[in-house]
Amino acid sequence: MGRIIENLNLSEQVTNELGRAIVAGEYSCESGLPTEAQLCEEYGISRTAVREAVKMLAAKGLISSRPRQGISVEQPSNWNLYDTSVLKWLLSSSPSLYVLKEFLQMRLAIEPEAAALAAEFGRDEDIDQIGKAVEAMKAAANDPSGSMHDADLAFHTSILFASGNRFFSHLRDFISTALNVSIQHTTPAKANDLAVADDHAKIYTAIRNRQPERARNLMKYLIDEAKTFIELEIKKQG
Incomplete structure (x- = not known):
């Protein structure tokens, strides 16, 4: 104290x-x-x-x-779990993996739909921001000293904004807060930054090509993969 x-x-x-x-x-x-x-x-x-x-x-x-x-x-x-301070405190406490699991479950309910909406209704200029985030992720992946962290955050929040749904857009701070911790757990698990960047690029391409169902499925797979890893980590901890 x-x-x-x-x-x-x-x-x-x-x-x-x-x-x-x-x-x-x-x-x-x-x-x-x-x-x-x-x-x-x-x-x-x-x-x-x-x-x-x-x-x-x-x-x-x-x-x-x-x-x-x-x-x-x-x-x-x-407790107001949508308050970013409360979420930060939860994620810094000992059962943070359980909080991340719940967070990923919530993301599964929101982000695939946001990706589909962005593909169907997103403005070109908003989709461009998703593309810029992907390019930043690729640049960081090719730089031994680089970090994809900020670009990864920008990718997900840009999709929420591009969805055109104001409720999704207002979740950007909440999503960013938890992603700050989630990415630190799940990205190293893949052990290949280029593969991570490529998975995100596929979602962007589906959105850019106006393929809502493909964008939805790719985003669902991305988040479900992270959730599976967190569940395995929880099992290892007993």
Whole structure:
């Protein structure tokens, strides 16, 4: 606790620390949180700053604060998993592979359809952005010191945008947050960056050629392959 995070004000730092601790199970429904006075003393900040942190955590569904009842830690089922901070804390906690499995299951329900919509209705200029991401992935794959990470993120978020579906587009930050961790697990498993880039290029080609069903199936295969790897890793961990 008490770790300093640059570019965050005091309330945000406390929010980050307490959020991580709640998600990691250091505080639970049974144990509750320290009192305002205890938090003020621990972090060396004012009650105003602590109360602001409490409001932030309550907005994320991690805690609730009621008059004369104090601060209560909420059940995990009440946490706002679409909040990118909550997702980051979950992914940095010990059961992150289980979170990634659930995340990949959700992606299977969304991204294949987004790819199909992009192929059928996507504007040429939006599809161009997918192509640029693929080219960046290929360039990184051919560079021994390169990383495809950012280009891979751009590829998936560009497809969400190209789908033309505003609900999908608004998932871009959420998808990016989890992909930041997911890619680190699944890309090395293939042990061939060129093959990874080629798999993404096939999806782009199907979208560019206006082949919705092929784009849908290729994206489904890509995500299902990653999900299978994560499931194998979970089995290895027992």
